[in-house]
Amino acid sequence: QVQLVESGGGLVQTGDSLRLSCAASGRTVGFSMYAMGWFRQAQGKEREFVAAISWNGANTNYADSVKGRFTISRDNAKTTMYLQMNTLKPEDTAVYYCARNPTGRIGAQSVQYDYWGQGTQVTVSS
Numbered sequence: 001q002v003q004l005v006e007s008g009g010g011l012v013q014t015g016d017s018l019r020l021s022c023a024a025s026g027r028t029v030g031f032s033m034y035a036m037g038w039f040r041q042a043q044g045k046e047r048e049f050v051a052a053i054s055w056n057g058a059n060t061n062y063a064d065s066v067k068g069r070f071t072i073s074r075d076n077a078k079t080t081m082y083l084q085m086n087t088l089k090p091e092d093t094a095v096y097y098c099a100r101n102p103t104g105r106i107g108a109q110s111v112q113y114d115y116w117g118q119g120t121q122v123t124v125s126s
Contacts, residue, residue, distance in 0.1 A: 002026045002115045004098050009120030012088055016124070020083040022098030022117060032056070032076035035101035037113060038083050040094035040122075050096070051083060052106035061106045065091075088124045095119040 008020040020038070024031050037052035051072040052061045060072050071084040081098055099113035107113070 002100060004100065004115055004117035006096060006098050006117045006120040009096060009122045011123045011125065013125050014089060016088050017084070017086045018088065018122060020085065020096055020098075020120060020122075022081040022083075024079040024081075024100070031079040033104060035104055035106050036074060036081045037099050037101060037107065038072060038081075038096060039099060039110060039113075040092075040096045041119075042091075042094040045094075047097070047110060049108040049110070052101070052108060053081065054106050055104035059106055061108060063108075085122070088122075090124050090126045093122060093124050095121050 003026045005023050012018055033055050035054050038050040039047050040050050041047040049063050050066055051070055053072045053074055057074050069087045074081040097119045098117045100115040101107050101112050102114050
């Protein structure tokens with residue numbers, strides 16, 4: 001069993017930055033073998049893809065809405081993934097989830113992910 005715990009969310013103003021973390025625990029052996037991703041869900045909307053990173057961090061993919069503002073990274077030695085969010089906008093307000101992709105390749109579809117965290121709230125005021 002793998003547990004994923006997100007942290008770093010909060011209430012910020014437009015233009016501010018936040019850094020989210022996703023710490024894996026439990027059966028983390030092989031963490032470095034898996035791709036990881038971030039998704040978000042705004043109130044009343046469907047969950048949407050934000051960013052993904054390959055097993056070794058060499059490949060990344062971003063939703064068009066966050067490209068150039070968000071950066072995904074990972075530290076396999078710490079079994080932790082990050083999402084640096086800059087120039088935040090009110091439309092970034094959502095619950096952010098991290099998830100594990102059991103393949104090593106990046107993916108943007110939620111069905112490609114098997115373990116999910118509980119989420120962390122990000123609220124951006126205008």
